[in-house]
Amino acid sequence: MSYDVSLVRKDFPILEREVRPGVPLVYLDSAATSQKPLRVLDAMRDYNERHNANVHRGIHTLAEEATALYEEARTKVASFVNAPDRREIVFTKNSSEALNLLAYVLPLGPGDEVVITEMEHHSNIVPWQLACARTGATLKWIGLTDDGRLDYADLDRVITDETKVVAFVHQSNLLGTINDVEAVTTRAHAVGAKVVLDGSQSVPHLPVDVAALGVDALAFTGHKMCGPTGIGVLWARLELLEELPPFLGGGEMIDIVTMEGSTWAPPPHKYEAGTPPIAQAVGLGAAVDYLNELGMPAIHEHEAALTSYLLDGLVAVPGLRVIGPRTTESRGGAVSFVIDGIHPHDVGQLLDESGVAVRVGHHCARPACLRYGIPATSRASLHLYSDTNDVDALIAGLDKVRSFFG
Ligand SMILES: Cc1ncc(COP(=O)(O)O)c(C=O)c1O
Numbered sequence: 001m002s003y004d005v006s007l008v009r010k011d012f013p014i015l016e017r018e019v020r021p022g023v024p025l026v027y028l029d030s031a032a033t034s035q036k037p038l039r040v041l042d043a044m045r046d047y048n049e050r051h052n053a054n055v056h057r058g059i060h061t062l063a064e065e066a067t068a069l070y071e072e073a074r075t076k077v078a079s080f081v082n083a084p085d086r087r088e089i090v091f092t093k094n095s096s097e098a099l100n101l102l103a104y105v106l107p108l109g110p111g112d113e114v115v116i117t118e119m120e121h122h123s124n125i126v127p128w129q130l131a132c133a134r135t136g137a138t139l140k141w142i143g144l145t146d147d148g149r150l151d152y153a154d155l156d157r158v159i160t161d162e163t164k165v166v167a168f169v170h171q172s173n174l175l176g177t178i179n180d181v182e183a184v185t186t187r188a189h190a191v192g193a194k195v196v197l198d199g200s201q202s203v204p205h206l207p208v209d210v211a212a213l214g215v216d217a218l219a220f221t222g223h224k225m226c227g228p229t230g231i232g233v234l235w236a237r238l239e240l241l242e243e244l245p246p247f248l249g250g251g252e253m254i255d256i257v258t259m260e261g262s263t264w265a266p267p268p269h270k271y272e273a274g275t276p277p278i279a280q281a282v283g284l285g286a287a288v289d290y291l292n293e294l295g296m297p298a299i300h301e302h303e304a305a306l307t308s309y310l311l312d313g314l315v316a317v318p319g320l321r322v323i324g325p326r327t328t329e330s331r332g333g334a335v336s337f338v339i340d341g342i343h344p345h346d347v348g349q350l351l352d353e354s355g356v357a358v359r360v361g362h363h364c365a366r367p368a369c370l371r372y373g374i375p376a377t378s379r380a381s382l383h384l385y386s387d388t389n390d391v392d393a394l395i396a397g398l399d400k401v402r403s404f405f406g
Pocket residue numbers: 031032094095096097121123124169171172173198200201221232364
């Protein structure tokens with residue numbers, strides 16, 4: 001099931017570059033965005049060089065080719081997450097847009113409740129805050145335990161008969177925690193609420209099967225799964241997409257338009273107003289092919305082993321505290337940490353001198369940082385192409401950071 005990571009790395013030309021003469025790049029910021037294999041770059045270049053046209057509108061050859069490539073990408077994405085029907089895949093700009101779309105169209109009103117968690121990315125907080133402000137619904141959230149898990153004991157108290165939507169992250173970008181989707185979904189469905197899963201950090205790293213998970217909608221984003229920026233995905237049950245109102249209006253999403261009013265195209269086009277990100281969809285399709293060839297179980301296995309190696313290395317650094325689960329049990333390869341007496345921004349800047357790219361800040365999950373009493377963390381995050389040399393370089397870089405600060 002495993003693959004040779006040294007061969008895989010050759011597919012990613014950027015991993016061979018130096019950040020300064022003699023200082024090779026050590027890329028440990030894949031939770032922010034992943035690198036793209038040649039396959040994806042080639043697919044987008046080929047599309048633009050040979051097939052570029054607008055989709056769904058023309059009858060000339062290029063328009064038909066472009067439409068076929070765009071729709072083929074939809075089919076690939078649908079089977080990647082085991083969607084029962086390819087019409088359930090809506091292409092958006094990114095995860096944030098997919099989550100905003102849902103927050104805009106799901107019916108809410110005064111007295112209704114929306115439940116999120118304290119470990120959400122801002123993209124799964126702010127859209128619901130806006131929706132509640134607009135509709136008069138109330139936002140509630142499930143708290144966290146000291147070791148970076150959801151407080152499942154809180155589920156029955158927070159999710160009530162008034163709950164209409166439960167929206168939560170599958171794998172946290174700050175803590176690395178992988179949540180128990182079944183536990184939350186079972187409780188949410190017991191009160192008749194719709195379940196929205198933020199798969200931005202899970203779809204790129206582990207097998208995700210929407211049919212098996214039993215959720216009602218899933219959002220994910222191309223650029224974290226070896227695809228391009230500018231494309232994201234909303235998967236939702238077909239009957240939901242059929243019955244809910246449109247989000248954005250414009251070309252492509254209509255059936256008939258008169259000056260008096262309009263009717264809507266069936267899903268997915270109802271939710272794809274205007275010219276879609278065509279080259280990006282083609283690139284995402286190529287990324288899905290690439291992930292499938294390595295195999296999501298193998299990717300997950302590789303990353304789990306490397307996460308264990310990373311955690312072992314980090315906890316041995318004096319004065320370092322991991323924020324989030326300290327074992328690989330239900331956790332992915334985004335590992336946040338703080339070092340006594342050294343600000344994360346200094347850690348990030350000094351690591352960059354060693355060529356090591358990590359992310360510092362609140363990682364768009366400020367409420368979770370506040371929960372753990374810290375303004376910011378440093379975060380090292382892995383992907384399918386990361387290896388033990390990357391981790392060794394990080395640990396060596398942290399030694400330099402510590403000696404710099406005496
Ligand atoms: C858990 C999670 N949700 C949502 C997002 C938003 O993704 P995008 O910026 O591609 O919309 C991110 C990005 O970091 C994320 O990590």
